[in-house]
Amino acid sequence: MAVRDFDLWAATPDADIQKFEHITHYARSERLPWKRRRRAPNEELRAAEAFADPERARRFPLRVSSYVPRRLFSEILKQRFEADLADASAHSLRRAAPQASAFRLLTGAQKALVAATVFLCAAFFATTPVGALIALNIGVTAYFLIAILFRLYLTIVGFTASGAARSYQTLLDDELPVATILLPVYDEAGGLPILKDAIGALDYPVEKLDIKLIMEADDATTIAEARRLGLDRAWDCVVVPPSEPRTKPKACNHALYLARGEIIVIYDAEDAPEPDQLRKAAAAFAASDETVACLQARLNYYNAGDTWLTRLFALEYALWFDNLLPALEKLRIPIPLGGTSNFFRTQTLIEIGGWDPFNVTEDADLGLRLARRGYRTEILDSTTFEEANCRADNWIRQRSRWMKGYMQTWLVHMREPGEFYRVAGWRGFLATQLFVAGNVFSALINPILWAVFALWLATHAGIISAIFPGPLLALNLFALLAGNFFFIYLAAIAPLKRGWIELSPSALFAPAYWLLTSFAAYKALWQLATRPSFWEKTEHVLSAAAKERRALALRPREERA
């Protein structure tokens, strides 16, 4: 057996045998080729912890190896490929699959279609303005009626889906896979103590955790705070060099290449996952076939009751994650993922190109991309609690980013609508129109409709009556009244699954929330035209609940009781 140590520091590595395209293999196997020898076994660098079991070392006998601590191995890997990592994390998807990237907002065909549509509409409006407005009215009414019916359908399906929460065989510690946790943070120094506590509370064997705290190189405050808290020793700190686009998905891609886990999960800085979430995810993956590439945990807020805004935010999340997503899953409709607590099979995620760094809702895009490749997403019966935005300005920043990202996502996936329809089926196609494009469209159109309605009530202006001929008026009123009532009621019943019935009265204020959403949508539309990949940062640790958590996290453990 040709196993012997070589002197790492004396042996300059051969650059030509260290190939970036194999970096994920190096990271997961924790073996890095070091030097090629002509008449002797090649030299290899290994993470000592990964080879603590002599049996594993014996599986790779024809190497001369040098063992270094895991942390050092990781640092060497990062340094060796720093430039490649920076480049690949930003550009590999758009190079490999330009059609799947939001790097270009519109393709040539899309631009032509937009131009033709605008021209035809303008011509129609110029020749018969009332007719054009009636046609527009018919389109809008039809959209809302379809949206209402589809929501109703999903609600009924959700009722039946929710009764069947899966339970999986619990895995023993030895059977658990290595799990990589990605923690992208930017300007989050204040939230790090909370994050440290939340991740520390996860019930998972420490030796099977690969926790990557991803920071930006120019974010000195967060880096310093991470060091002060000792996170650079406890976790693997990945520092992403400054480059465009400055987005979370780019940072995640950077760390994805370095992941050594079989499964990978992403948490935001303010997340507090339920302690058994990782175990549940591991068990769910173990029990599923390879087509299940992703698990989405439910999300909700730990400060739901703070203000009217947080209450409505919590209702919205409860409706989406607790009621509608199980229905989408049951119907095998592509699920636009939420931005956090998504679990993936690492290899699958790498194969489909990771996250799109130019898309500001990379999660929603990834959910659809997975579906297009034939993979499924399931809902994990576990909740991650987050801090809900309690300030309107901060909320608008976050929401406008989501709206912009939804627009990007829709434009990307409608580049080949026929192919998408073929893969997703009519329900998936319709759901994508309603949940991705429809969310934005509703937000944009809602204030206009209400304004027209209010104007008509106040003035009974003839032009408004003219564009609402008899049956259309009836349908329009139905869409307006029944639709709004229905959505308010859905919000009211959404928290019942969690027993949070005290939040239900807040649903009556949903129209005000929708108005705020509309404002964010218009802001998003403006940004889409001017700064499509600009990542508008959401501030955290603003609420009293989060500050309390931070104060608690900063106390010595023995004082907490």
Place this chain on the structure above:
Amino acid sequence: MTRPAHLVSVLLAGAAFAGALGGLFQPPGAPLTRMALIPDLLSFANGTLSAVSNAGLAGLAGAVIGVCLAASAKAGGARRPFLLSGLLLANPLAVYAFAGGAGAALLLAAGTIVACAAVGLAATRDYRAAVLLSFALALAPFLSNTLLFLYPLLFLALPLASPWGLAAQKAAGFAVVIWSPFAMALAGLAYLHGLLDPPVGGAPFDLAAWRGAFGEDFLLLAAGAGLISLAAIAASRLAGGLAFLAGAELLALAHPEWFQGL
């Protein structure tokens, strides 16, 4: 399909069916008919279905009730099938309802739906039962109008009987969940009523007009159905709810006049 889901789906379908039939067969000038958005379609449906005899309609209504009960019987809990079967079979109002004709049978269907929802809610705090109850309460006036007489009492009493507890915020939440479909339906229809067809003989809230349109049979049955809901939820125990129900029904049969003023 899971058993609670089965129950909910069938009951919702039953509620919709009963509500639709009830609406179609109301006397001309009844609120729903007057508020019809597509009168021609309604007339067409009404004309077609008027060919069907009352006995046939009663049979249809009976089928709805039967389906609801069959679903209820599968709805989990070892005792529930027996209790729910007993609820109907031993219920003197059932016999009375069928003797009263199609309208009464339909009302009984609605009452059964309300009762099932209420029992389910009390027994399990199942949010689906809460939804079902809220829809049943919203649909009931379109079935008979007469349930409306009970609503002030139910409106006051139901939040106090919230299975989620009596804490003010929880009770308020329960009230919103239970009553918002009804409130929204009333608000929407009142608006449409005024918009499309100015009130003739009073708004939907005019109890005298509602009472005048329908007989006391409905009121009696409505009282029974409403009390079933109230009892089952208030008791939050199946057996207690049923005992309360039995007493209330006997009282209603013995002294129907007591319930007319509710």
